[in-house]
Each structure stands twice: as C-alpha cells, then as structure tokens.
C-alpha cells in the first residue's frame with residue numbers, strides 16, 4: 001500500500017513548526033562527461049571564495065575577514081583550523097573556535113571551506129601542537145641520505161599519522177555534530193601545500209625499505225612507467241623515482257587521514273599545491289626547483305592512486321604570467337579532477353583570470369588574503385589592507401553572484417567558456433557549436449584600428465592586461481556574456497552566414513529573472529561588442545538568414 005507523503009513545502013513548514021529542522025543534503029561532487037559540479041543543497045554551486053590570512057583562525061580575528069568577504073561579495077570563506085589550536089594538550093580537544101566560526105558564518109550568510117593545518121603547512125610542521133614539535137623521537141622528521149634530519153615531518157612517521165588522523169577525525173565528528181542540518185561547511189582541505197623543499201624524499205630506513213619494494217599495482221595502473229614495466233621505484237620510474245615515491249608516500253598519508261575523516265562525516269576533500277612550472281614540458285626530474293612530493297600536475301595520477309579519498313588536487317596560483325595560468329588551468333582541470341582554485345594572488349593582474357577559470361567550469365575560485373587584518377603578503381599579493389584589496393575581484397563577483405547557481409549548472413552542462421587577456425595582448429577566440437567569439441583587446445569602443453591615427457592607439461587604462469570575458473551558450477543561437485575591457489565579435493561557424501539580431505545589457509534579479517536595461521545598437525555594436533572597464537552582462541541573440 002502506498003503511504004501518503006507530504007509535499008516538500010508542507011513538510012518543511014511542519015518541520016519548522018515542530019522544531020525538527022530537516023537536514024540539508026550533504027555537499028558532494030558529481031561528474032558528467034568529464035565535467036564536474038559541487039552540489040550544495042542538491043544543486044550546482046559556484047564557490048565565489050575569500051581565503052583569510054593564515055593567522056585569522058581566532059574569534060577575535062574574524063571581523064576583518066567577514067568585512068572583506070562582504071565587500072568582495074564572496075559566498076564562501078576559506079578558513080584555517082589548526083591542529084595546535086584544537087588539541088593543545090594531547091587527547092584534549094577544543095573546538096570553540098570552530099563553533100564561533102560556523103555560527104558567525106551563518107549570521108553572515110556565508111558558507112565555509114575548512115583548511116586543516118596539521119602535519120604540513122607549506123611543507124613545515126609549524127601548525128602542529130607543541131607536544132608534537134618537541135618529540136622528534138615519536139614524530140620523526142625526514143632524513144637526508146647522510147641521516148641528517150630535514151625540517152619536514154616524515155610521511156613514514158606512523159605515530160604522526162595516527163595522531164594527526166585522530167585529531168582530524170575529532171574535527172570531522174564535531175562538524176557533523178554542529179553542521180548536519182545547515183551544511184554551512186562545504187569542503188575540507190587536508191593539510192596545506194604539502195611536499196618538501198630541498199630534499200627529494202625521506203631516506204630513513206623505513207622509507208628506504210619502502211622505496212626498494214615493488215611499485216604498488218594501483219600506482220602502476222595510474223602512472224605510466226618510464227623504464228621497466230614492473231619492479232621497484234628506481235626500476236620503474238628511473239630519474240623520477242625519488243619524487244614519485246615521495247608523492248606516493250605523502251598522498252598515502254593524507255589519503256588515510258581523509259578516509260578516516262570521511263568515514264565520520266563525508267564532505268568533499270581536496271589538497272592544494274605550490275606549483276611547479278607548468279611550461280616545463282616534458283617535466284624534468286626534480287632539481288630543488290619545487291616542493292617534491294606535493295600534488296604538482298605531473299603526479300596527480302599518483303595522488304589519485306594513493307589517496308582515493310581526496311577528490312581534487314588544486315593549484316594555488318601566484319604567478320600572473322598568462323601562459324602559465326592557462327597551462328595550469330588545463331593541467332588541473334581534468335576528467336578525473338575538478339578544477340578548483342583555492343588560492344590566487346590579490347594583485348590586480350590576477351582579476352582577469354577569473355573569467356578564464358569560471359568559463360572553464362571551475363567549481364570555484366578564491367583570492368588569498370581577503371582579510372582587512374593589518375598584514376599583506378606583498379609582493380606576492382597587493383599592498384592594500386582596505387577596500388582596495390577587493391577591487392580587482394569584486395566587480396567580477398558582483399556579476400556572477402546573482403547567477404552563481406545558474407552559471408554552475410551551465411558549466412556542468414558544458415555550455416561555458418572564458419578567457420583572460422594574455423600578456424602578449426594578442427587576439428583570442430572562443431569556439432562554440434555553430435559560433436565563434438573573436439576577442440581583441442586595448443581598442444577604443446568606437447572605430448577600427450585599421451583606420452590608423454588615434455584609432456590605432458591603445459585605449460588609456462589598458463597599459464597592463466586587464467580584459468576578459470566568460471560566455472555561456474544558453475541556447476543554440478543565444479549567449480550570455482560577462483566581461484570587461486574586451487571587444488567581442490561573434491562570427492558564424494566557417495561556411496555559414498550569421499548576424500547579430502539583438503544585444504541586451506541587463507542583469508539577473510534575486511529570483512534569477514533577466515532584467516533588460518537597454519538594447520545595444522548603433523555605435524554600441526558597429527565595432528563589435530565593446531565591453532567597458534566595469535564588467536557588464538549582455539544577452540546576445542544571433543541569427544542566420546533563412
């Protein structure tokens with residue numbers, strides 16, 4: 001017999017009245033045709049993130065973070081939670097900061113991504129509790145070939161793994177307890193920028209013994225041998241053996257922690273990465289030029305093999321070189337690896353890359369150091385600690401925020417593309433089924449460069465690259481454009497004829513309805529669609545003569 005069930009709206013009202021609020025769905029990652037979405041409350045969600053500074057994980061430090069995140073129009077804050085703060089005395093946990101953070105995030109109407117700073121933060125042990133730092137016997141460092149200890153904790157420290165895992169499981173248990181209804185916390189980053197500088201791997205006896213063992217089958221299945229098809233690490237991976245082995249050792253360690261945490265509370269989990277040069281192709285063996293063992297693009301396969309509980313290896317982008325940025329987006333956005341940029345520098349040069357990231361279907365992006373704390377990581381980031389800090393990003397977030405759910409759905413369906421202006425300032429193009437968008441930069445909004453004289457001169461304000469556009473093909477002949485400082489010309493696919501029928505400037509309201517503000521025609525379309533310095537949103541209808 002069929003049991004009568006209440007319609008969802010009535011069920012929700014009843015739950016409210018009875019004080020039995022319904023649990024929202026767990027955030028989770030889904031994939032289709034090699035594309036990905038982060039489902040939040042059951043629907044694709046675009047993380048418009050703001051990452052706090054490293055030392056803002058204390059109740060008294062939160063206000064400048066909320067203020068900056070608010071000014072940025074971020075929907076999610078990325079915040080560290082440190083092992084040293086939650087377990088200052090072994091076995092005694094204190095999650096009061098987590099409680100404050102989650103409560104305030106809800107008041108601020110922000111979601112959270114928690115960054116677990118523990119065994120490794122930028123490869124070092126600085127966020128471990130004192131009882132870990134002061135006991136190298138129990139929590140050993142890696143050793144160089146002469147037996148000299150490195151600054152970096154060993155991934156073969158079985159006690160270290162046990163202790164970190166225990167603290168992480170306690171954290172996940174606590175999150176489950178306080179957040180199973182609201183789901184304010186969307187994802188968890190396990191450790192931070194792992195790997196080791198200056199030493200390619202651990203040479204201590206336990207590590208050496210593992211290095212001399214046959215390469216595990218799971219690794220062989222993911223990462224193509226470069227020498228022998230089977231055998232120990234040196235035999236199979238030749239000159240890459242040490243760094244691949246270290247990646248495997250660290251990934252396995254992190255994978256254990258993530259797996260245990262997810263068994264308690266199953267949130268999506270990821271690792272972030274201090275990048276190696278993506279233009280070093282094919283990659284040369286490690287030569288002290290990056291943190292060996294971190295989830296650099298060339299060892300993502302090893303992370304997939306050794307740490308299946310980690311969903312994403314993600315790039316932290318701190319080089320504004322456009323060729324490198326684009327290469328990183330290509331290398332990290334894979335069928336088996338959602339594109340997610342948990343850190344990007346705050347210098348104005350980075351703003352334009354948001355169009356490329358969101359156009360490429362990233363599940364989100366987050367500038368680092370969005371925090372009015374009186375500190376800046378200049379010269380890596382901007383010098384500003386006031387509203388100027390959010391200026392390169394806020395205009396872009398302002399455009400995407402009202403349609404973040406819709407954009408995430410379009411991206412998941414493969415309808416979006418985007419570009420940031422390249423350092424060489426050259427034209428670019430975006431190819432869609434049936435149509436191509438030709439992009440040019442630095443031109444005035446009237447006239448053609450071919451006319452010479454003033455018309456050929458670069459427009460003031462374009463001295464540095466700062467243009468970009470993201471586009472969604474919302475119907476076969478219809479596009480939504482969001483962009484700044486770029487001329488867009490739509491052309492029909494080769495061999496066909498096409499024309500622009502209508503270009504509306506507008507916005508989406510709170511209900512997700514398009515509000516037309518004006519139709520661009522005459523001067524506004526005679527020389528392509530010239531998007532101004534302040535981002536705009538256009539709905540463009542193309543047509544073909546019958």
Ligand code: DGJ
Pocket residue numbers: 054122192193272316343368377380
């Ligand atoms: C990358 C790290 O992941 C961040 O925590 C921070 O240290 C930045 N580098 C530098 O500000």
